[in-house]
Amino acid sequence: MLHLKNERYCPEQSREVVYKARDLAEDMNVSIRVVRIATKFVELDVSVKKDELNTLVKKLSPIGSVDNIRHVVEEEIDKEQGIIDGIFYFNNERFWESHEAFEGVWKKCFGREKELVQGIILVAVAFAHAQRDELSIGIGMLSRALEKLGTSPSTYHSIDVDRIRKKAIEMQQKNDLPIFEI
Known part of the structure; x- marks a missing residue:
């Protein structure tokens, strides 16, 4: 990369x-x-x-x-470090790398946590599509993200999941993907 x-x-x-x-x-x-x-x-x-x-x-x-x-390869990563990296990359508009870091976390999750992390991944992917001028694809990803986020707990580590849900709904309504931090 x-x-x-x-x-x-x-x-x-x-x-x-x-x-x-x-x-x-x-x-x-x-x-x-x-x-x-x-x-x-x-x-x-x-x-x-x-x-x-x-x-x-x-x-x-x-x-x-x-x-x-950055040389990007699929690597085994500690779950906590993956979350830290995923947040860092997301907040620095490095959405593809955020997706990759959270995917490493996702592989270590089970049950409801796995779905919640997948929802966060889908929001990062939506922004990665917007960076390629594929806004409609990105907005389309939000429905899947909201489905995966579901009614999960309001926070996941330091991530405000309620805020992500609220932002995803607002972005769908506005048909736009304004960047925010998690």
Whole structure:
């Protein structure tokens, strides 16, 4: 996952930016799968050999300077650390990584807790779709998120689940996905 500082792009430009990134790196053996655009960064889901990463970063500099690089692999993670990471990523508009962290938590849950965590994951996924200019898909995810959140307890660790439910309902009514923190 490559994060470039965002000084000018909005989610509606995600396709334009992915095409630009692919053009800038066309002479490299690299795969640029997806671009998600957040307020402070442009997130690129890329596959590149480790020894070619610096070259890729230089080629993509017209889009923005490096903010963060993270090698994302499915890993075994401590449940509590997964929750901490998931919250951090969500609150920093790194929704795909939030989804991944909470998925690690979800794998360690059972029963009602598993459904609640899945509801939180679906809200993160909704925002990840919005970052790709797929607002209608993101809004559609909210029904599933609310179904999974159900009538679960009002808090989960430090997460205000009641607030998430309220925000999801408001976003459905407004047909928009304004970002909030959990």
